[in-house]
Amino acid sequence: MKVWASHLAVVALLLALGFLLPPYHATNMARIMVLAVFAMGYNLAFGYTGLLSLGHALFFAAGIYAAGLPIWHWGLGAAPALILGLLGGGIVAGVTGLLALRTAGVSFMIVTLMFAQAGYLTLLYFNGVTGGDEGFALPASGRMLFGADLSTDLPRYLTAWALFSATFLATLALVRSRFGRVMVALRENEERARMLGINPFTAKLAVLVLSGAASGLAGAAYGVLFGYAGASFATIQYSILPMLYVLLGGAGTVAGPLLGAVLMFALIEVANDLTSAWLFIVGAVLVIVVLFAPKGILGALRDRFFRGLP
Amino acid sequence: MAFGPFLLLALMEGLVTAAVLALAASGLSLVFGVMRVVNVAHGEFFMLGAVIAWFVTGMVPGPAWLAFAVAVVVAPLAVAALAALADALVLKRLNYDPEATIVATIGLLYMLQQAALTFYGPDARPVAAPFDLRLQTPWFGYSGYKLFVVLAAGVVLAGIWALMTRTKAGLVMRATQVDRDVARAFGINVDRVYMGTFALGAGLAALAGVLIVPITQAHYLMGGDPLLLSFIVVIIGGLGSLRGTLVAALVIGLSDGVISMFFSPTLAKILATLLVAMVLVFRPQGLFGTRSP
Numbered sequence: 001m002k003v004w005a006s007h008l009a010v011v012a013l014l015l016a017l018g019f020l021l022p023p024y025h026a027t028n029m030a031r032i033m034v035l036a037v038f039a040m041g042y043n044l045a046f047g048y049t050g051l052l053s054l055g056h057a058l059f060f061a062a063g064i065y066a067a068g069l070p071i072w073h074w075g076l077g078a079a080p081a082l083i084l085g086l087l088g089g090g091i092v093a094g095v096t097g098l099l100a101l102r103t104a105g106v107s108f109m110i111v112t113l114m115f116a117q118a119g120y121l122t123l124l125y126f127n128g129v130t131g132g133d134e135g136f137a138l139p140a141s142g143r144m145l146f147g148a149d150l151s152t153d154l155p156r157y158l159t160a161w162a163l164f165s166a167t168f169l170a171t172l173a174l175v176r177s178r179f180g181r182v183m184v185a186l187r188e189n190e191e192r193a194r195m196l197g198i199n200p201f202t203a204k205l206a207v208l209v210l211s212g213a214a215s216g217l218a219g220a221a222y223g224v225l226f227g228y229a230g231a232s233f234a235t236i237q238y239s240i241l242p243m244l245y246v247l248l249g250g251a252g253t254v255a256g257p258l259l260g261a262v263l264m265f266a267l268i269e270v271a272n273d274l275t276s277a278w279l280f281i282v283g284a285v286l287v288i289v290v291l292f293a294p295k296g297i298l299g300a301l302r303d304r305f306f307r308g309l310p
Numbered sequence: 311m312a313f314g315p316f317l318l319l320a321l322m323e324g325l326v327t328a329a330v331l332a333l334a335a336s337g338l339s340l341v342f343g344v345m346r347v348v349n350v351a352h353g354e355f356f357m358l359g360a361v362i363a364w365f366v367t368g369m370v371p372g373p374a375w376l377a378f379a380v381a382v383v384v385a386p387l388a389v390a391a392l393a394a395l396a397d398a399l400v401l402k403r404l405n406y407d408p409e410a411t412i413v414a415t416i417g418l419l420y421m422l423q424q425a426a427l428t429f430y431g432p433d434a435r436p437v438a439a440p441f442d443l444r445l446q447t448p449w450f451g452y453s454g455y456k457l458f459v460v461l462a463a464g465v466v467l468a469g470i471w472a473l474m475t476r477t478k479a480g481l482v483m484r485a486t487q488v489d490r491d492v493a494r495a496f497g498i499n500v501d502r503v504y505m506g507t508f509a510l511g512a513g514l515a516a517l518a519g520v521l522i523v524p525i526t527q528a529h530y531l532m533g534g535d536p537l538l539l540s541f542i543v544v545i546i547g548g549l550g551s552l553r554g555t556l557v558a559a560l561v562i563g564l565s566d567g568v569i570s571m572f573f574s575p576t577l578a579k580i581l582a583t584l585l586v587a588m589v590l591v592f593r594p595q596g597l598f599g600t601r602s603p
Contacts (some may be wrong), residue, residue, distance in 0.1 A: 043316055052409050052412075054412075071476055099587065099588075099591050100587075100591070102591050102592075103591055103594065105408065106348055106408050106409070106412070107590050107594055109348070109409070109412060110348070110541065110545065110586070111587045111590045112587075113414065113541075113588045113592060114541075114542075114583045114584070114587040114590075115583075115584075115587055117538060117579075117583045118580050118584050118587070120582040121576050121579050121580045121583065122580055124576055125574070125576045125577060125580060135543050138495060184579045240416055243413070247413065266352070277424045277427075277428055278424075279423060279424040279427075280424035280428075281423075282417075282420050282424065283416075283417040283418065283419065283420030283421035283422075283423075283424065284417065284421060285417070286414065286416055286417030286420070286423070287400055287414050287417035287418065290404065290410050290413045290414045290417070291400065291403055291404065291414070292409065
């Protein structure tokens with residue numbers, strides 16, 4: 001009960017921020033929430049199930065293009081586009097997983113990396129359809145959701161908030177369910193899980209599909225809310241970003257991805273006043289977290305104070 | 311040009327790619343073989359080699375060959391020193407845990423890339439080739455320097471092979487590769503072996519970068535493709551097998567040259583990345599490797 005109350009409080013706080021923040025920060029916060037959806041999807045695979053993927057950009061891009069291309073070519077609306085993004089991410093993750101999950105550990109990382117790279121190059125290769133490197137701006141008709149114009153501040157924030165809250169609470173319910181315990185069991189000791197009668201392959205595949213669906217939803221939302229789709233979203237950087245957020249905030253915690261995304265945005269914002277070298281900060285944070293806080297902020301807090309934190 | 315000479319040109323270009331790739335990939339393979347570390351920052355060591363070569367050739371007065379000769383020595387040594395530092399400060403403290411080191415080297419990649427952008431700038435800059443020789447075939451003229459690159463890579467690789475199989479240092483490295491705990495029990499300083507291996511691997515990447523820079527120019531993002539291709543080569547050749555790496559570098563380099571020239575470079579890369587994924591899934595020991603126990 002306490003767990004639900006604290007997580008609902010986070011959701012309520014974010015809703016209030018939408019009305020309190022000045023436009024610049026509200027737009028940033030909308031972006032953070034969409035990227036947090038992506039990171040929460042990543043966290044399901046990496047944080048809870050121990051599947052360290054370097055290819056989640058593929059699922060994010062699958063979502064952005066599954067939503068963006070029908071909008072661009074056929075004038076689809078935003079609501080069906082978001083659903084297409086969710087499905088696109090899930091389906092691509094399922095197909096990738098069928099092959100990649102035959103490997104584990106370092107091989108799994110490299111296989112996912114290679115699939116994502118092949119996906120990125122494919123987007124470039126068919127640049128007549130996808131817009132290639134330059135990408136394309138989503139037309140205004142595709143950015144209307146139930147009569148609200150998503151290119152304006154408040155509807156954009158509320159849409160991002162709604163998608164975030166749905167994913168956030170669904171993640172919480174999932175990891176506290178029976179299947180959530182299966183996921184953690186697979187992370188901690190796959191052999192033992194197998195002896196308990198769990199089929200590791202199908203369970204991991206299911207996790208990867210859920211993870212990919214969340215990533216795809218985030219991609220679709222990013223496209224619809226900010227009005228742009230391009231092949232740069234399929235680059236390795238977009239596989240690293242969710243990993244960074246999750247590692248920083250705390251792998252295997254429900255609120256970790258949000259915390260990591262907020263902190264990284266704040267850090268880059270502060271650093272921007274000092275230097276333009278934001279990539280250096282990303283790199284340094286990765287190294288420092290891995291060296292000194294491998295469990296992330298919430299992971300460390302959980303060890304010390306809040307034993308029951310999901 | 312007729313098809314025959316065109317194919318010859320494609321194969322020669324592919325041979326140059328293969329030579330540089332074999333150097334860079336053997337560094338990656340060595341590090342993975344001995345230390346079980348997947349070094350994602352390997353491409354940045356390649357880039358640093360090229361960038362340092364640009365700085366050095368700008369500073370050394372005198373003829374082009376002299377400046378280049380200095381760069382060939384200085385750049386790999388500087389990069390090797392940097393790698394040794396990274397090993398001592400980061401990798402060693404992670405106890406060479408495979409997944410943590412990948413994340414850490416991704417961080418290293420970003421830091422090095424940003425450092426190059428800040429201190430070197432976003433432009434691609436040329437380095438003069440050490441000599442200007444043009445070989446005339448009946449159909450096309452060809453740069454003599456490119457053939458020199460192939461030759462130089464061959465000599466260095468032969469040296470690495472001799473180092474690994476004919477010297478005490480190579481023996482110690484191979485012993486550590488087989489079992490680091492037993493090696494430690496026999497009085498081998500494993501920490502020093504690891505540091506040396508990581509430095510050597512980085513130095514090889516840097517040397518490849520120096521050799522390629524008169525052909526392609528130095529740029530702060532130039533590490534991406536070699537990293538990807540080195541990965542491909544090392545995996546197809548069998549992780550940690552130097553001979554497999556060499557064979558795979560030839561296969562990938564030549565087919566990259568041919569497919570790039572007759573179809574498109576992007577298509578060549580798509581096929582290569584998919585090939586790697588399939589090799590890892592269905593034949594994890596590599597096409598030429600033997601299954602490890």
